[in-house]
Amino acid sequence: MSAPSDATQSQETPAEDVELESLRERYARERDRRIRPDGTAQYRSTTGDFGYYATDPYTPRTEREPLNDTVDVLVIGGGFGGLTTGARLRQVGVESIRMMDEAGDFGGTWYWNRYPGIHCDIESYSYIPLLEEVGYVPKWRYAPGEEIRRHAVAIAETFGLYRDALFHTRATSMDWNEDEGVWEVATDRGDHMRARYVITSSGTLSRPKLPGIPGIENFRGHTFHTSRWDYGYTGGDADGGLVGLADKKVAVVGTGATGVQVIPHLGRDAEHLYVFQRTPSSVDVRDNRPTDPEWSGSLEPGWQRERMENFLSIISGEPVETDLTKDGWTATARLQRKMITGALDTSVSAEERERLDEIADARTMNRIRTRVDEVVQDPATAERLKPWYRYMCKRPCFSDHYLQTFNRPDVTLVDTADHGGITRVTEDAIVVGDTEYEVDCVVFATGFEVGISGVLSGALPVRGRDGQELLASWSRGPKTLHGFYSPGFPNLFHLGSMQNANSVNFAHILLEQAEHIAAVIEQAGKTGAEVVEPSEEATEEWVRTVRESAHDNSDFQAQCTPGYYNREGTATGGSNSYGPGPVAFHRILREWRDTRMDEVLVQRTAVSDR
Template sequence: MGSIEVDISTREKYVAERAKRLATANFAKRLEVSKDPSVRDLLQDPWADYDALAKEVPYLQNGSRIKFLIVGAGHSGLIHAYHLVKAGFDPKDLVLVDNAGGWGGTWYWNRYPGLQCDVEGYCYLPLLEESGFIPQNRYSHGEEIRQNAEHIAAKFGLQGMFCTSFVAADWNESEGRWDVTLRRQLGPDHEELNVDFTISTQFLITATGPLSSMSIPALPGLDDFRREKKVFHAARWDYEYTGGSPTEPHMINLRDKVVGIVGTAATAVQAVPELAKWAKHLYVFQRTPTYVGPHEDSRTTPELWDKVTKGGKPGWQDERIENLNLFFTDDPKVTSDMNLVQDERSRYPSLSAVWGSRSAVGLGPEKAADHTEWMLQREAPHAARLRKFINQTVKDPATAEKLTPWYPGWCKRPAFNNAYLQAFNLPNVTLVDTDGQGVQTYTRNGYALDCLVLATGFELSGSGSCPLASSQAACRGRGGRDLSDKWNSADFATFYGVCTNGFPNLFMSSGTNSAGSANMTGVYGSQARMTAHIIATATAGSGTDPDNTVVEVSKEAEQAWLDKLLGYATWYAPLLTTCPPTYFTGYRSGGEQVDEKELAMVKRKLLFPLGPVGYDHAGREYIHKGCLEGFIVR
């Protein structure tokens, strides 16, 4: 009876805390930073070496014709480039463009103090086996992840053109190619090089990643606040102001400063302990607390590396990635003793509510309520264990209660850190809990801050989002139809999440109709493997000219993939109906407050419900057939 009463109490807390946030008017309001001139300066690149880039001979200029243009030079772009090279294409036929000043994607931009991957690096860092890169730690720090990206580019001879933005693409039907407008921006000292130019590419691949466009709450008073206070986003950390550097974040300039940080999710969990070491006083502004558990890091010794790689066994990283995804998705065929990673995240099975699971097979709509109840019961002991950890770690009971999450653990990415909760035991750290309402306004009459850090994350270009949403670029396919129009229309569908009818020779690294995972490296590999197979098979086909091949998925094939996805969509009932608005749900209010038409569209754009392992296996089965069933090649 006691356990039932506890369960009822927990459920009531979940409902009450969710209701608070559903009633918050400003939850989903975000500034379009790239379009708003009042905050556009927050996007400035503090890391780019414009002088060095200006001296380089550009790989592309007005009128260039290439075979592959890959938009994005982070992990997704690098993995796609690798698989194209592996499929036999010349690296000199590929150019990766990025508005950043170098390789790495989100790991180029993010250099905040305390930055570290929260997924085991042996699974997360791409192409370790292929490139020979050995991480120094089990959980790699940000600088090492960026160095790994640079290492991959050098190892495989990849060509990157940086400080170059993707502006627009138009399908040229007569030539069977994409006309792409790019914009190069090398700072005020190189105005003569800051130009828009147009190139032609046979194949266009968008690999902008899900975390590339910073998110800033649209709240009143920001302009006035910024005139008197220092404000920056965590993805553009200002070490000139704070002191220190990404490798040695000794922020000595903060010793006499009162600092505020908005946000208590993954970024803040890592940055707060570092700020607490140096700031005169630190205020942490919280809307929704995060589940935080212990972190299990270690150095990579020769003995550990030999164990991880199974003595250099071919395919060891793919095997380890799949094993981790099996546990992320609570696969019905694994047992705890089969877990190769054995960390807190891999031991949290209910996260499958976000990433899907092969258990979704046979789960019809009539079982939605039972499935949600089963997931809540599956989740209960893990959430209770982390809540207990929080309360044991934070000394002040009132602060501990405010830091305790009351929602299912799948609603917001849990974090694992050995210093975040402990920081709230320090006399110079104050938690400002907003009781689910969030910061309401920026005002000079509030907290007497010298500096405000926006640890407010990124606009999620993931499930449901057009893959070019973060770049705000136009991509017009056959008949001039924009990709965003199809993405939000009743005839929306994709094949495997990597291509869509009406947009020939366009391939996407998309979170829609594709897989998701806390470790996206494996998903990017699945997508890139499929894309390389389609292009290589099409261009090698009998009777085709490789340099003039056009390949496009049929309406029937993409609808068949969508129908397969919809057949398992009940798996996501817990995510859609139990969570407060978060970026996992696109800041939507939830099932009962979404009209049927919108809910139908949400379901059409979900992640693949069978999870990353089911997604990968479906792709490998298709590739194994050796043909292009469902595609039109001319």
């Protein structure tokens, strides 16, 4: 069976049953209710007086003596990006690898996020990397967070990445030593280490953020962020059973992907739950289920790679014969290309394609809004839970329990849109407009500072050849070859979505990046190259390619309800990714490795001649 093409889907989507003009007007009204003049400044960072919100509640910090040694490769970041890079480096024969992370163990976002109900929203057989290498098949189609965290640990154990690993350690500076051909790296633990190669994979969703609500510091009850869940206060574990809340009035602030997962547990276990919502999420059916043993027993070598590439191809609009996943993501692949670009239907004009896309989007969102009416018993509550925006304005959510929670008499939905959010916090209450809600505990499901890694934020200063600062060299925008490395900064690699490609299954993107970096370092070893560094010409060519191919979705974003996708309604301009999408980008990387890899492999004595 073939997956339907864009053209086929268009033919199945008649325009006459969709009132686009009235829908656009409703979307605009709902957007305007929520836009704030302070944009992203409405949030505050978990630093300074609020730094305790970001501390590690899971692993005690162990004192140790500072290190002053040398390794071949330093990988900054212990999430799936760092883990897959470390694993691939081991597979190509690199022995001296040091992993470093601010957390107390491996796992990245799956280390920090352990809140009740946490699951992956991408099918686990495609999302969790290196399943075949570790010898594991997930127990659930959409795996719970603890299963994913344990797999991260299993990757580290399988590939010997605990050897020389440093946890609860943050890099504070990086300086290139031209004479020795190494990076000198300082940390907040007093370390002064050297590394021939440094790979940064510190993530872009790592530091929790808080809403800048007046009076938040005056609340005398208990507070915590979902990414630092306080089971000592709530009782229970990631499966629920929050017995410590049985006599507590609890507020949860935020109804995004995290809120959708945690609210059913809070609603079930708290004496009373108040859900403070600015913008409702779109919530479709999840239909999670245990893995079929007969199916898992029939898998043949290479099954995960095939499944991952099949999913990525469908999401990117590439032709496939069969949809191996068949879930909410692949069913709405066409709509996702507003945010994650890929192959486009060129059989119609751009204007007609946009019209047909908008019709398909409206039909999907109408169905999701109809589901709210079907599940939520109180009409007024149901109306407040309906998402009035285009499908990819916010990350879509899937749950078979979230909407049902609002049928409980001990759960109250508080819509804050007309008040610009929560008005203020007192010593014992949250105030919206003129109404006070007395609570014992406030749980912040308010997400993370987006795109703020240590390197990009300046928290980790990087100085390359001749003391040149990385951020200064990027003052007019990042300058990389394929998103990985920059001239003037030898042997430094970046993982992430900058100037390469993106996808809803970002773990797959990171795996491809890890394989690319490992291949480059392996080839450097084979050829005796001392430096991996792109030329100015190659870098400029790639930056120009990204700029010319990037999909300008600013008009779409401007029409969206405010959120982290559009920087709270302030985003302008196009994306910083390769426009044709991840499948095309990965094809470019493979061809480049086959024909042009030697362009970045040089001897240090020849660098000045480039």
